Amino acid sequence: AEDPAVPVTHLLAEIREQGYTGSANLLVRYINQGRVEADHAALSPRKVAGLLTRHPDRLNDKHSALRDQLAGACPEMTVLADQIHAFAALLVPSAGNAERLTAWIATTRAADLPFLHSFATGLERDRAAIDAAVTLPHHNGRTEGTNCKIKLLKRQRYGRAGHPLLRQLILLN
Structure with a gap:
């Protein structure tokens, strides 16, 4: 005592x-x-990541207050929360996003967050595709959804039916 x-x-x-x-x-x-x-229970890393990456409009008052408390816990968390928010804004396709992405990468490199440095390096490695993704309104979501559905049908029918039946199932779905 x-x-x-x-x-x-x-x-x-x-x-x-x-x-x-x-x-x-x-x-x-x-x-x-x-x-x-x-x-009180400690927050898991998954819970913290969920709070920091979720759109602020989708948080209730309790989670919003916890997110603000997390973001202000230390200077690194404040910078991390700001960088996450800035990157999320880049995910809505717009003509000027390529320049904003360059500025985001420069800010990320200046910050003392090594895990974001590796993410920024990955973005720079495939810069042409990333620029297209953040500037153009086109996406291949429908194609990816169809591929996923075909793979699901193949897994369900594995060893039970031949190619003609699988083809018929794909065409009917």
Whole structure:
């Protein structure tokens, strides 16, 4: 109670002198059961990523407040949240997005976020395709959906029917 920051090893040594025979793990669990920090569950990385990448209009008040708290937790998180928001704005095709993407990559390189550096490198590696994706309104979603459906039909019919029946199923669907 006098020194709440005392290391567990020192505390364990003191109470062992007084006859404590339990383990250090049991002592840590006993100490943590009364702490305020232990009263709430920690956020998983998946939950944090979901909060940071979800559109702000799709968050309820509780999640919006948690997202703002996460974004302001440290300077790196603030920069990360800003970069995610700026990149999400690039995903709506527009004529000036190629220049904005160049500026986004430069800002990302200037930030101290190594995991975003590798993402920016991947974007630069296939720059022509990325520029087309962020500037042109065309996409191949319908073709990809058809391919996915055909693969599903093939998996369902594996070993049960020949090519003519599979062809007929594809044409009927």
